[in-house]
Amino acid sequence: MKSQESVLKMSNISKEYYGTRVLNNINLEIRAGEIHALLGENGAGKSTLMNILFGMSVIHSTGGFDGEIELDGEKVDINSPLQAMDLGIGMVHQEFMLIPGYTITENIKLNRELIKKDFINNLMPTSLKQIDLDEMNKEARKALDTLDIGIEEWIKVAGLPVGYMQFIEIAREIDKQNIKVLVFDEPTAVLTESEADNLLKAMKKIARSGIAIIFITHRLDEVMEVADNITILRDGQFITRKSKDDTNVFEMAELMVGRQIESLAKHEAKDIENQPVAVSLRKFNVAMPGEEVRDLNLDIYKGEIFGIGGLAGQGKIGIANGIMGLYPSRGNVLIDGQPLALNNPKESIKRNLAFVSEDRRGVGLLLDTSIEMNIAITAMQNKNKFLRDYKLFSQKSHRQIRTHALDMIKQLDIRCTGPEQIVRRLSGGNQQKVCIARALTLDPMILLVSEPTRGIDIGAKKLVLDTLIKLNKELGITIIITSSELAELRSICHRIAIVSEGKIEGILMPDASDTDYGLMMSGEYNKLKSKEVI
Amino acid sequence: MKDKLHVYIKQFGLPRIIIVTFLLSLCVLAVIYNLSIAGLLSDTLVRTGMHGVLVLAMVPGILCGIGLNFGLPLGILCGLIGGLVSIELDLVGFPAFTTAILVSIPIAIVVGWGYGVLLNRVKGSEMTIATYAGFSAVSLMSIGWMILPFKSDEIAWIIGGGLRTTITLTGRYDKILNDFAAISIGNLTIPTGLLLFLIAMNLIVWVILQSKAGIAMKAVGDNPRFATAAGLNVNKYRTFGSILSTVLGAIGIIVYSQSFGFIQLYQAPMFMGFSAVAAILIGGATVKKASISHVFIGTFLFQGLLVVALPVANKMLTAGSLAEITRIIVSNGIILYALTQVGGGE
Ligand SMILES: Nc1ncnc2c1ncn2[C@@H]1O[C@H](COP(=O)(O)OP(=O)(O)OP(=O)(O)O)[C@@H](O)[C@H]1O
Numbered sequence: 001m002k003s004q005e006s007v008l009k010m011s012n013i014s015k016e017y018y019g020t021r022v023l024n025n026i027n028l029e030i031r032a033g034e035i036h037a038l039l040g041e042n043g044a045g046k047s048t049l050m051n052i053l054f055g056m057s058v059i060h061s062t063g064g065f066d067g068e069i070e071l072d073g074e075k076v077d078i079n080s081p082l083q084a085m086d087l088g089i090g091m092v093h094q095e096f097m098l099i100p101g102y103t104i105t106e107n108i109k110l111n112r113e114l115i116k117k118d119f120i121n122n123l124m125p126t127s128l129k130q131i132d133l134d135e136m137n138k139e140a141r142k143a144l145d146t147l148d149i150g151i152e153e154w155i156k157v158a159g160l161p162v163g164y165m166q167f168i169e170i171a172r173e174i175d176k177q178n179i180k181v182l183v184f185d186e187p188t189a190v191l192t193e194s195e196a197d198n199l200l201k202a203m204k205k206i207a208r209s210g211i212a213i214i215f216i217t218h219r220l221d222e223v224m225e226v227a228d229n230i231t232i233l234r235d236g237q238f239i240t241r242k243s244k245d246d247t248n249v250f251e252m253a254e255l256m257v258g259r260q261i262e263s264l265a266k267h268e269a270k271d272i273e274n275q276p277v278a279v280s281l282r283k284f285n286v287a288m289p290g291e292e293v294r295d296l297n298l299d300i301y302k303g304e305i306f307g308i309g310g311l312a313g314q315g316k317i318g319i320a321n322g323i324m325g326l327y328p329s330r331g332n333v334l335i336d337g338q339p340l341a342l343n344n345p346k347e348s349i350k351r352n353l354a355f356v357s358e359d360r361r362g363v364g365l366l367l368d369t370s371i372e373m374n375i376a377i378t379a380m381q382n383k384n385k386f387l388r389d390y391k392l393f394s395q396k397s398h399r400q401i402r403t404h405a406l407d408m409i410k411q412l413d414i415r416c417t418g419p420e421q422i423v424r425r426l427s428g429g430n431q432q433k434v435c436i437a438r439a440l441t442l443d444p445m446i447l448l449v450s451e452p453t454r455g456i457d458i459g460a461k462k463l464v465l466d467t468l469i470k471l472n473k474e475l476g477i478t479i480i481i482t483s484s485e486l487a488e489l490r491s492i493c494h495r496i497a498i499v500s501e502g503k504i505e506g507i508l509m510p511d512a513s514d515t516d517y518g519l520m521m522s523g524e525y526n527k528l529k530s531k532e533v534i
Numbered sequence: 535m536k537d538k539l540h541v542y543i544k545q546f547g548l549p550r551i552i553i554v555t556f557l558l559s560l561c562v563l564a565v566i567y568n569l570s571i572a573g574l575l576s577d578t579l580v581r582t583g584m585h586g587v588l589v590l591a592m593v594p595g596i597l598c599g600i601g602l603n604f605g606l607p608l609g610i611l612c613g614l615i616g617g618l619v620s621i622e623l624d625l626v627g628f629p630a631f632t633t634a635i636l637v638s639i640p641i642a643i644v645v646g647w648g649y650g651v652l653l654n655r656v657k658g659s660e661m662t663i664a665t666y667a668g669f670s671a672v673s674l675m676s677i678g679w680m681i682l683p684f685k686s687d688e689i690a691w692i693i694g695g696g697l698r699t700t701i702t703l704t705g706r707y708d709k710i711l712n713d714f715a716a717i718s719i720g721n722l723t724i725p726t727g728l729l730l731f732l733i734a735m736n737l738i739v740w741v742i743l744q745s746k747a748g749i750a751m752k753a754v755g756d757n758p759r760f761a762t763a764a765g766l767n768v769n770k771y772r773t774f775g776s777i778l779s780t781v782l783g784a785i786g787i788i789v790y791s792q793s794f795g796f797i798q799l800y801q802a803p804m805f806m807g808f809s810a811v812a813a814i815l816i817g818g819a820t821v822k823k824a825s826i827s828h829v830f831i832g833t834f835l836f837q838g839l840l841v842v843a844l845p846v847a848n849k850m851l852t853a854g855s856l857a858e859i860t861r862i863i864v865s866n867g868i869i870l871y872a873l874t875q876v877g878g879g880e
């Protein structure tokens with residue numbers, strides 16, 4: 001199916017944001033039916049390049065860009081996403097672009113609604129025509145089925161877990177008819193391995209039908225699995241273009257960061273079971289839509305790094321959100337042996353719990369506020385830090401906030417123009433680091449992190465995981481990590497619980513066999529084991 | 535180069551460029567018609583100080599997430615009560631002015647609290663509800679003014695019941711701020727006291743916004759889900775913002791009345807919210823973002839336009855009633871234009 005001409009050619013693309021050059025003479029060329037991986041560290045400019053291709057308004061409201069885009073050999077000007085879509089460019093964004101109040105079908109079919117084909121309807125002006133909901137549902141269903149997801153198409157998007165939202169975004173794109181180029185900006189970041197596998201399969205299927213795919217990811221093994229060619233960016237510069245067959249994971253990693261990467265930190269075995277229980281959950285229920293937790297029992301020991309894994313929709317995300325009081329929950333929760341009042345975020349923070357949410361833009365950040373305020377605010381509000389007290393009233397302490405922010409920026413290597421930059425203008429991975437910095441600022445005894453390395457590059461990932469290990473080792477902080485990446489959990493956790501259908505299916509040591517992990521993920525473990533006993 | 539200009543315009547805001555251009559061309563006309571620029575500038579300064587606090591009342595509302603406070607008349611009514619009480623107590627001068635403010639504040643706190651509770655129940659359609667809350671309160675108080683037991687014959691009709699429509703402040707606290715340390719340079723008069731008071735109020739609001747509660751309030755307005763996760767009680771800080779806005783509305787009308795020289799009851803407060811909203815929007819605020827600088831820029835531009843437009847229109851259209859109509863068209867036109875800009879500007 002692969003033809004030799006390129007569908008898409010971007011030449012000498014340069015872009016400045018407020019005087020800083022974030023892309024410099026980038027070239028990118030893709031053939032029909034090719035899967036092309038676009039790699040680079042956080043802030044390398046990958047999303048920016050794709051925003052240019054898609055005519056996003058952030059690009060044009062900040063002075064446009066230099067360079068040329070050719071589609072099927074013809075030069076095109078792309079000034080808006082609508083135009084990009086007309087030209088056959090589709091995009092699955094890193095940050096979701098769905099309308100929460102609409103159903104899944106409506107989101108998939110937005111602006112491309114199907115019209116009923118009866119007589120009266122044909123006479124109506126376009127905007128008054130009746131919509132054919134049945135047909136729309138059918139087509140939406142088809143797109144969802146291609147991706148192997150069983151969620152009902154008439155459910156509202158609001159409150160769905162992020163894993164689902166990602167698939168809906170993808171379904172929306174593959175549902176389009178004239179599509180020539182499809183961009184996936186870190187589609188697998190929120191998915192578990194098996195879901196990601198599904199997606200990769202779907203991608204191959206889509207590519208076989210002649211659509212060119214640009215694939216942005218930080219997971220290099222996925223690149224090796226599906227990509228035909230690879231383009232690597234670093235700090236807005238074009239580094240190289242290679243065929244997958246001529247390279248390997250280590251070389252790619254090195255080219256991305258420009259230095260050698262040590263392998264991920266390893267956990268140290270620790271005898272934790274003699275420690276007192278730090279968090280105890282009994283009959284714990286959380287009503288988080290799509291990630292419900294049902295009558296769950298779990299003990300987490302003081303000083304351990306505890307992993308929570310499982311497939312999307314099984315409830316692993318709900319646990320931390322429930323403990324933090326963000327979704328309605330019931331049951332008994334003991335923190336250091338003392339009961340925790342549920343459904344009260346303030347109380348949870350007071351008990352020295354801190355949380356890094358998986359929903360970065362929705363819950364994790366004040367997008368139009370400076371990096372430094374984002375880092376300081378929770379500690380200020382709950383621990384009275386960063387305040388100067390004038391008896392009658394208090395004032396924020398600029399100096400303390402600044403010093404602390406600079407410190408965090410250095411510690412976590414947040415790439416920014418300074419502590420006053422607003423977080424909306426940071427790349428996805430660097431936004432994540434700001435969230436982590438805020439949680440650390442609370443000096444927690446128990447740190448709950450959901451998807452801590454989602455969307456961050458291998459260099460930064462190592463940094464974040466190392467930081468977590470360091471906090472655990474040096475300050476004795478109990479860490480509860482919820483992650484879709486099993487490999488990551490297995491590299492740093494002392495114990496890992498797998499959640500299935502809202503309950504703990506079992507707890508495994510990191511060195512347990514892949515089969516055990518696989519069985520637990522699919523919820524078959526206990527059934528099989530009980531059979532063995534008989 | 536063209537792009538640079540584009541970015542620059544975007545940052546300053548096209549609406550403001552249009553308004554400034556309009557104002558400047560009116561000024562040119564004013565010079566052509568031989569109008570006294572110093573006089574016009576004095577008037578603009580007075581009106582800026584006179585309306586400034588009312589415009590400032592928009593800031594906490596926008597920041598706490600209730601949006602543009604179209605319910606400003608609620609605060610204004612509280613201020614009017616304060617103003618009447620100080621006359622009833624037969625006070626004059628600064629004690630009268632201060633008492634008016636001190637009496638109105640607790641009333642405004644209670645009203646603002648109730649208003650905040652109301653708005654917490656109608657999240658998503660605050661502005662519509664606020665407009666109606668304002669209208670209803672004004673209408674209800676029209677009955678209230680008929681039955682409130684004020685005795686002073688400056689306030690109440692001597693014969694029959696109820697309070698007067700307009701109550702003169704001459705001999706009470708008429709222009710007490712305007713004349714305080716006023717400086718005259720030729721034709722130009724600077725109402726020092728009035729401007730200082732406005733600056734002081736802005737300073738107080740600024741200090742509140744830098745305080746723990748103020749920062750919490752901004753976070754709640756910006757992203758309620760974030761705020762909840764940060765352990766903040768969203769409804770509490772929205773109520774806090776409503777109270778702040780209502781109190782500023784109360785103080786604002788007292789400042790306005792002393793400059794105007796009269797207290798106006800009954801239907802007068804009905805539409806005062808609109809011009810405050812228009813001013814802050816012209817200053818560059820949006821439904822989600824507002825700052826102290828928007829208050830100053832917006833009030834000055836809005837009032838400047840009105841001040842200059844009237845005499846210019848008078849010269850252009852000599853028929854008396856036409857000029858008045860032009861003035862109404864201009865002021866409502868600006869308000870309408872400002873309202874279309876709700877989402878705009880960065
Ligand atoms: N709206 C914006 N305004 C100003 N600067 C921006 C804006 N968006 C991105 N940037 C800057 O542009 C650079 C490239 O960001 P981009 O989002 O393209 O990175 P990325 O390669 O997608 O990174 P990640 O892997 O973290 O998503 C970063 O330095 C970022 O701070």
Ligand SMILES: [Mg+2]
Pocket residue numbers: 046047048094185427428429
């Ligand atoms: Mg990105």
